[in-house]
Structures are given as C-alpha cells and as structure tokens.
Amino acid sequence: MPRPIVLGVVGDSGAGKTTLTRGLIRVLGDEHVARLNADDYHRYDRRMRREMGITPLHPECNHLDILTQHLLHLRRGEPVLKPVYDHRDGTLRAPAYLRPARFLCVEGLLSFHTETLRSAHDVRVFLAPPEDLRRGWKVTRDCTRRQYTTDEVLRELDRREADAIAYIAPQRAYADLIVTFTASRTDDPSHLDADVLLRDSLEHPDLTPLLEVDHGGVALVRRGRDLLLRIPGDLTAAQVTGLEESVWDRMSFASHLRARRLGEFTVGTSLRRSNSLAIVQLIVLYHLVTARATVALGGDPVRSEWSAGVAPEPT
Numbered sequence: 001m002p003r004p005i006v007l008g009v010v011g012d013s014g015a016g017k018t019t020l021t022r023g024l025i026r027v028l029g030d031e032h033v034a035r036l037n038a039d040d041y042h043r044y045d046r047r048m049r050r051e052m053g054i055t056p057l058h059p060e061c062n063h064l065d066i067l068t069q070h071l072l073h074l075r076r077g078e079p080v081l082k083p084v085y086d087h088r089d090g091t092l093r094a095p096a097y098l099r100p101a102r103f104l105c106v107e108g109l110l111s112f113h114t115e116t117l118r119s120a121h122d123v124r125v126f127l128a129p130p131e132d133l134r135r136g137w138k139v140t141r142d143c144t145r146r147q148y149t150t151d152e153v154l155r156e157l158d159r160r161e162a163d164a165i166a167y168i169a170p171q172r173a174y175a176d177l178i179v180t181f182t183a184s185r186t187d188d189p190s191h192l193d194a195d196v197l198l199r200d201s202l203e204h205p206d207l208t209p210l211l212e213v214d215h216g217g218v219a220l221v222r223r224g225r226d227l228l229l230r231i232p233g234d235l236t237a238a239q240v241t242g243l244e245e246s247v248w249d250r251m252s253f254a255s256h257l258r259a260r261r262l263g264e265f266t267v268g269t270s271l272r273r274s275n276s277l278a279i280v281q282l283i284v285l286y287h288l289v290t291a292r293a294t295v296a297l298g299g300d301p302v303r304s305e306w307s308a309g310v311a312p313e314p315t
C-alpha cells in the first residue's frame with residue numbers, strides 16, 4: 001500500500017482546525033483517514049498546567065518529541081500507541097492505538113514548530129482568523145463542550161497571549177496555505193469571507209481560468225511569489241456551484257468523492273453551512289488527492305522550499 005498522505009492543520013485554539021478537518025474526513029471517508037489531534041500530546045493535565053503557570057501553547061508543555069516519532073511511524077504506515085487527552089475534563093487518559101490509513105490528518109497547536117515536524121507533512125495549512133473572531137469562537141466552543149465559563153475562557157485567552165505570539169504565529173511562515181475567515185460584510189458565521197494565501201511551496205490548482213468567468217467577486221491577486229484567493233461570503237448558490245465545479249474538473253480522478261457535502265460547521269450544538277468554508281476545504285482536498293495520486297504512481301509530491309520560513313506578505 002502507498003504511504004499515507006499527511007495533512008497538517010495548525011492554528012491557535014479555536015481557530016477552526018477541527019472544523020476544516022472534519023469536512024475533509026467526511027468526504028474522504030472515515031475508513032480512509034487516520035486522525036491525530038496533537039492536543040493528546042500535552043505533557044500536563046489542566047490542573048497541573050494551572051498550578052505550574054504554563055500554557056498548552058508552550059512547546060515545553062507538549063511531548064513534541066513523541067509526536068514527531070509517532071508522525072514518522074504513521075507516515076511509514078506503522079501503527080502507534082498514542083496518549084489521550086480528554087477535553088471534557090482536562091485529564092490525561094489511557095493510551096489508544098492509532099492505525100494508519102490512506103490519509104493522516106493532524107491538527108495541532110505546534111505541528112510546524114520544528115523542521116522535522118514540518119517535513120513530515122505533505123500539505124501544511126495555517127488558520128489565521130482575526131483575534132476577535134477566534135475569541136468568540138473559542139468562548140462558545142469551550143463553554144458548550146469543554147465545561148468552561150465565559151470568564152474562565154477570557155482569562156485563559158489573556159494568559160496565553162504571549163505564548164501565542166512567541167510560538168503559534170511564527171508557524172504561518174511554513175504553511176502552504178494560509179486561511180483567514182473574516183466577518184467583513186456580515187457577522188453571520190455562514191457568510192464569512194475567506195482569504196486563502198496560496199504559497200509557492202506547493203503547486204496549486206490553476207485557478208486563473210476561473211476568473212475569466214464572473215464568479216461574483218472572487219478574486220485572485222498576486223502577492224510576490226504567492227497568490228491570494230479572495231472568496232466573498234455572499235456568493236449565490238449558482239456562483240458557488242460554478243466555482244466548485246471548476247475545481248472538481250481539475251481533479252477528475254477523484255470524481256467519486258464529488259457527491260458528499262463540504263462546508264458544515266457547528267455553533268454550539270447547532271449545525272450550519274458555509275460556502276466559503278466549503279471552497280477552502282475543496283482546495284485542501286485537491287492537494288490531498290493529487291498527492292495521493294502521485295504517491296500511488298510511485299512518485300513523491302513536489303515541494304519547493306523556497307518560501308519555507310519566509311514570512312508571507314500581509315494580506
């Protein structure tokens with residue numbers, strides 16, 4: 001069996017890593033995806049972190065060495081016995097087996113922190129929503145699913161600020177795609193705009209022909225060696241379908257995946273849908289299935305390291 005294709009999704013807590021990944025797993029099929037959440041590699045539980053005054057964003061608060069070993073095993077197609085962190089009450093639990101599959105989706109706060117970690121990923125995505133949006137997302141999520149009060153989440157966010165700047169933000173320089181959802185036209189979370197910086201470290205789908213057709217304000221702008229794709233949150237259903245069809249047409253070898261829906265997310269416990277999220281997920285999906293096709297034919301996905309570590313221009 002060809003080796004698994006490894007997707008890394010990095011961003012601060014509440015930035016949307018699980019939301020992006022969940023849709024991809026639905027489309028690829030649960031049975032074909034091994035999912036690794038790097039939160040499981042926290043060195044200390046919630047109570048110990050509080051007593052020690054350390055935040056989960058600090059590299060010392062995580063077994064990054066073990067995470068690295070496990071990623072390399074999984075990438076070679078070997079199972080691992082991984083630690084388990086339970087977000088419902090902030091405790092460490094008994095370890096669990098994770099078996100490799102066609103794709104490995106890794107969500108993490110610090111998965112691009114070292115060169116060895118970075119090079120274990122075929123596709124690297126960094127999520128960078130504006131702070132006010134992320135804080136709102138985290139408060140709602142932590143209060144509904146992680147047993148926190150609003151005051152506790154806000155205090156915790158303040159405590160983490162320095163580590164977020166020191167350790168989370170610098171990782172964006174190593175991503176192939178940097179995604180920023182913004183509430184510029186409306187606060188409705190189903191209609192957020194999305195900016196996707198397509199860095200030249202990967203060969204992205206050629207989206208230029210799309211822009212010859214009117215896709216309702218979708219724009220592709222050059223940013224140095226990179227391209228910025230701007231997706232307005234208020235596209236009509238027909239415009240979205242046209243745009244999605246154009247990307248699907250560029251991955252005809254994955255047409256069997258086409259029927260499933262992308263773009264779903266939750267607010268608290270209610271299920272919603274976002275077209276801009278669906279389009280972002282489709283672009284990531286393009287990279288996963290393209291890399292898979294390359295590996296299946298005995299090759300290795302091509303990566304240009306020219307821009308790795310070079311801070312991208314601001315959007």
Ligand SMILES: Nc1ncnc2c1ncn2[C@@H]1O[C@H](COP(=O)(O)OP(=O)(O)OP(=O)(O)O)[C@@H](O)[C@H]1O
Pocket residue numbers: 011012013014015016017018019020107137138140141181189190192265266267268274277
């Ligand atoms: N693209 C999006 N559009 C609308 N809402 C979003 C989007 N991404 C995330 N959210 C909201 O933010 C919440 C938190 O997102 P999510 O759980 O995916 O973040 P995360 O990065 O996985 O967090 P953590 O690292 O803390 O586990 C979601 O439950 C959802 O309400």
Ligand SMILES: O=C(CO)[C@H](O)[C@H](O)COP(=O)(O)O
Pocket residue numbers: 012013014039042046056057086087088089090109146
């Ligand atoms: O930054 C986070 C990523 O999910 C979490 O806050 C961290 O993993 C600790 O979890 P919890 O707040 O549930 O104790």
